[in-house]
Amino acid sequence: MNRNTSVIMGLIFILTSGLIFTIERLSSYIYWFAQKTNSSSYPTVPEPLYFGNIFTWLFLLIGIVLLFITFKKEIYNYLNLGNVEPEEKERPVD
Numbered sequence: 001m002n003r004n005t006s007v008i009m010g011l012i013f014i015l016t017s018g019l020i021f022t023i024e025r026l027s028s029y030i031y032w033f034a035q036k037t038n039s040s041s042y043p044t045v046p047e048p049l050y051f052g053n054i055f056t057w058l059f060l061l062i063g064i065v066l067l068f069i070t071f072k073k074e075i076y077n078y079l080n081l082g083n084v085e086p087e088e089k090e091r092p093v094d
Helices: 003-038 054-078
Strands: none
Touching: 003 054
């Protein structure tokens, strides 16, 4: 897998995670509104489901890992943690 494919796949996984999370929240609000209009007792606010869907967090994690692997060399070089050659010491002239 080349660099461009890895970046695109990472971004697709992150965007898919956000889309799943948004659809899940939207369905929660629709369900809450349906309970509110059809019954006299209903919860005051919809329950947030931050950890309700495993695929949301799994796709987010896969996307972040793919992007990290892709840009690992650039991140290490930026932070000077990568494979930096040690400076050669000058040898004394005989």
